Structure formats: C-alpha cells, structure tokens
Amino acid sequence: MEKFNGVIVKHFDYMESSLILHVYTIEGMKSVLVRGGKKFKSPFLGAQNTMSFVEFHASGKAMMTAKEMTLLDSFPGIRSSVEKTTYASHMLELIEHFADGGIDHKKAFPFLVKILAKIDVETEYIPYVNMFESKLLYLLGVNPHFRECVVCQSHDHLSFSIQEGGMICDDHPHANNEYSHQCVELFEFLYYYDLQHPSSIETDHETLAELRHLLDAYYWYHLQIKTKSRTVLEGFLGY
Ligand SMILES: [Zn+2]
Known part of the structure; x- marks a missing residue:
C-alpha cells in the first residue's frame, strides 16, 4: 500500500462503473483506478473530481487502485x-x-x-x-x-x-x-x-x-x- 497526496488533473470513465484518475504528485503523474467510482454510492464521491487535492492510499504497480481517498481541499x-x-x-x-x-x-x-x-x-x-x-x-x-x-x-x-x-x-x-x-x-x-x-x-x-x-x-x-x-x-x- 502506498500513501501519497495529489491533485486530480483529469478523469476518464473505465469499464462499466469505474474511473481512471490522472493525478499530479510530488513524483510526477500517476494513474489511479477507482473501482465503482462512477456509481452514485461511490465512497469517494467529491474526492474524485478534477482539481481536487486528495490523499490517496493505493496499491498496485503500473496501474494503482485506490483503497482510500481523503479530500484535503476541493477549492470551493x-x-x-x-x-x-x-x-x-x-x-x-x-x-x-x-x-x-x-x-x-x-x-x-x-x-x-x-x-x-x-x-x-x-x-x-x-x-x-x-x-x-x-x-x-x-x-x-x-x-x-x-x-x-x-x-x-x-x-x-x-x-x-x-x-x-x-x-x-x-x-x-x-x-x-x-x-x-x-x-x-x-x-x-x-x-x-x-x-x-x-x-x-x-x-x-x-x-x-x-x-x-x-x-x-x-x-x-x-x-x-x-x-x-x-x-x-x-x-x-x-x-
Ligand atoms: Zn546588448
């Protein structure tokens, strides 16, 4: 499990109900898969919007999967x-x-x-x-x-x-x-x-x-x- 902060630069629909986020971090760009991210009941709603500043807990190598996302700032x-x-x-x-x-x-x-x-x-x-x-x-x-x-x-x-x-x-x-x-x-x-x-x-x-x-x-x-x-x-x- 990896923990990092990032700003969501873009998001894409992936498969039926998931999202892929392009996240800018202190190590450069990362791609993060959010399973069920498109669902209304996604536990990450609000944290997965473009421009949000988010703390991620994610696992995986080439494509990481979000396990936890905490919204640090949505810049209202x-x-x-x-x-x-x-x-x-x-x-x-x-x-x-x-x-x-x-x-x-x-x-x-x-x-x-x-x-x-x-x-x-x-x-x-x-x-x-x-x-x-x-x-x-x-x-x-x-x-x-x-x-x-x-x-x-x-x-x-x-x-x-x-x-x-x-x-x-x-x-x-x-x-x-x-x-x-x-x-x-x-x-x-x-x-x-x-x-x-x-x-x-x-x-x-x-x-x-x-x-x-x-x-x-x-x-x-x-x-x-x-x-x-x-x-x-x-x-x-x-x-
Ligand atoms: Zn000169």
Whole structure:
C-alpha cells in the first residue's frame, strides 16, 4: 500500500462503473483506478473530481487502485467561478503537458497546490496564475533573463524580447519595445516573487492583459503550446 497526496488533473470513465484518475504528485503523474467510482454510492464521491487535492492510499504497480481517498481541499472558491476554474484548468493542462519533460516535481507540485489555494481565496487572483506560468518557465529551463542584455550584458536601453528570452538593448535586431515597462516589471516581480514572504502585488487590468499576451507569446515561441483552456478564456476575456 502506498500513501501519497495529489491533485486530480483529469478523469476518464473505465469499464462499466469505474474511473481512471490522472493525478499530479510530488513524483510526477500517476494513474489511479477507482473501482465503482462512477456509481452514485461511490465512497469517494467529491474526492474524485478534477482539481481536487486528495490523499490517496493505493496499491498496485503500473496501474494503482485506490483503497482510500481523503479530500484535503476541493477549492470551493475556484469551483464557484467559471473564470477561476478555466484559469486553474489552464495551469493543470500545462502541468500535464510538461510532467514528463524533466521538471522538478518536488518544486512544481507543492507550488501548484499553493497557487491553487491562493486562487481559491483571492479576489485579485490573476497575478497568481501569471506567477505560476512565470516560475514554470524556470522549471522548464526556458526562464526569461531580466537583469541585463542577454546578448552583450549591457544595462542600458533595455526592452523585452520574446525571441531572445529576455532583455536586450537597442543595438540588436530584435529590440522593438513591444512590451511596456510596467508589463515587464510585473513579469519580473512575479517571476522572483517569494510566496514564503509575500508582499502586496500592485497592478492594473491593462498591465495584466498585456502580460497575458506576453506569456502566451513566450509559451508559444519557446514551448509551442497554447492550452484549450486558454482558448476558452478568450471567450470570457475578449483577448
Ligand atoms: Zn546588448
């Protein structure tokens, strides 16, 4: 019997009455079979939903079978908002997509749980989604460089370049000042933000919308991904 905590990223019907859960854990993705999970009288109802943070007792090797599941957090504040749910689904899609890509799960898993807890309770929660995306770039090895020109290490006349993966000065072809100073400053602030020693996050709608575009472009250029949830968000946000 193995005991572990995980966030349910996806679930599938299996056979007549069972479910298979894809669970993100501190060791990466695991598949867990829940016998009778589809039945109304399943003892695990509530604990087997997507996005739930759950403690599992499970047995088996390649495919584990759940023996006990305890709901640690269902994130009710996320579930009650379609927009929060879509942002959280965007994060889960990113995690699932990159889980086998060599990220450090010991860092990524507790971070994901902390960010979900923040989104759950905060009204101004979008910076926490952006913080997750920013720090995930570091875990994926395509982190942006903010402190100096990535080409010549100059500190003057810098602007952010998606292609170069950071700041570059006016002397280079990709310099175009496409992103505002406020947007790049917020990106850097969230990238370095320490959740252990939180400070207030001050921003506005316009800057967040611009950062949304920057992150989308960065993920597309360096990782070739746009999530389905991001496409759904376009419907709500209009961008
Ligand atoms: Zn330079």
